[in-house]
Amino acid sequence: PQTLGTLGQKAGLRIGTAVNATALAEDAPYRAKVAGEFSSVTAENAMKWEAVEPQRGTYDWAAADELVDFAKKNRQLVRGHTLVWHSQLPAWLNNGDFTAEELREILHQHITDQVTHFKGKIWQWDVVNEAFNEDGTLRDSIWLRKLGPGYIADAFRWAHEADPRARLFINDYNIEGVNAKSTALHELVTGLREQRVPVHGVGIQGHLGVQYSAPHDIADNMLRFDRLGLETAITEADVRIPMPADSTELEAQAEGYGVLLRGCLLTPGCNDFTVWGFTDTYSWVPDTFPGQGAANIFDADYAPKPAYSTLRQTLALA
Numbered sequence: 541p542q543t544l545g546t547l548g549q550k551a552g553l554r555i556g557t558a559v560n561a562t563a564l565a566e567d568a569p570y571r572a573k574v575a576g577e578f579s580s581v582t583a584e585n586a587m588k589w590e591a592v593e594p595q596r597g598t599y600d601w602a603a604a605d606e607l608v609d610f611a612k613k614n615r616q617l618v619r620g621h622t623l624v625w626h627s628q629l630p631a632w633l634n635n636g637d638f639t640a641e642e643l644r645e646i647l648h649q650h651i652t653d654q655v656t657h658f659k660g661k662i663w664q665w666d667v668v669n670e671a672f673n674e675d676g677t678l679r680d681s682i683w684l685r686k687l688g689p690g691y692i693a694d695a696f697r698w699a700h701e702a703d704p705r706a707r708l709f710i711n712d713y714n715i716e717g718v719n720a721k722s723t724a725l726h727e728l729v730t731g732l733r734e735q736r737v738p739v740h741g742v743g744i745q746g747h748l749g750v751q752y753s754a755p756h757d758i759a760d761n762m763l764r765f766d767r768l769g770l771e772t773a774i775t776e777a778d779v780r781i782p783m784p785a786d787s788t789e790l791e792a793q794a795e796g797y798g799v800l801l802r803g804c805l806l807t808p809g810c811n812d813f814t815v816w817g818f819t820d821t822y823s824w825v826p827d828t829f830p831g832q833g834a835a836n837i838f839d840a841d842y843a844p845k846p847a848y849s850t851l852r853q854t855l856a857l858a
């Protein structure tokens with residue numbers, strides 16, 4: 541029987557999911573679905589800085605290694621998420637009082653250590669995550685404040701030195717359509733490419749909600765990155781619903797997933813479509829948006845929702 545993974549293969553792209561490390565370890569039906577349905581995986585949290593280096597200089601790769609081994613057994617590629625972000629930093633880093641010079645060295649060390657640890661095992665790295673504000677200015681973060689905007693180019697150069705074969709992405713949300721944020725990102729990567737900075741791809745997260753209009757201009761947007769010679773990917777697709785979800789909303793949700801997938805299929809260099817979790821059981825949505833949920837393609841009993849059928853049908857047509 542065809543899976544999302546095999547249907548994607550025919551369309552020339554990987555179909556991935558974010559993976560919850562606890563569920564992978566403890567929930568057998570969950571594990572079976574990850575193995576059976578998908579052709580790439582992303583650690584939902586296990587490769588983030590707070591997870592891998594809880595104490596300064598003390599690494600804990602256990603959960604991340606578990607996923608990488610699992611992926612290898614199941615012939616899946618791994619998207620590495622994420623090296624430089626303002627969120628989920630370890631307490632020692634958030635609370636530390638470092639000079640700019642020290643912080644730059646800490647970041648360099650982190651990128652080198654992490655990319656080296658996984659060298660040869662990561663297909664695409666989200667090197668820099670969520671660097672922009674909605675208006676297209678750079679986000680005020682510990683990195684921008686202390687290191688200036690050059691931290692972005694540095695991060696890509698350091699990652700490339702550590703694993704020259706990994707494909708290096710910049711990743712963000714609310715950049716599905718043509719807007720101030722995606723345009724600023726386009727300008728940034730244009731400049732980086734001119735300076736020969738090793739940035740290879742743009743990750744479009746794809747966190748949508750049925751109460752907002754879907755990004756129908758997604759192909760316009762993705763194709764302008766394609767024309768720069770960059771790879772693209774949908775990296776975190778989900779479509780949340782104000783609870784409880786009715787059948788109209790489930791159809792709207794399916795349409796949202798379809799819009800994202802069609803954007804990818806219409807873009808020659810789009811090579812991965814990843815959902816940010818596949819079952820409503822483990823979604824991040826209800827914690828972040830109280831009163832909303834049901835954002836995934838399978839329900840809490842692993843029954844497929846209309847969105848799952850839409851992805852299958854859209855892939856089958858491609």
Ligand code: G3I
Nearest residue numbers: 584585621622627628669713745747776816823824827828
């Ligand atoms: O690990 C601790 C655990 O020790 C503690 O007992 C528990 C109590 O709250 O919290 C656990 O940490 C949680 C962590 O996930 C690991 O499960 C955090 O509270 C929780 O906030 C965190 O949420 C994650 C969120 O990123 C944090 O920003 C979500 O699972 C994850 O899906 C979400 O993913 C992000 C992407 O990385 C970037 N793009 C947006 C996307 C959705 O927010």
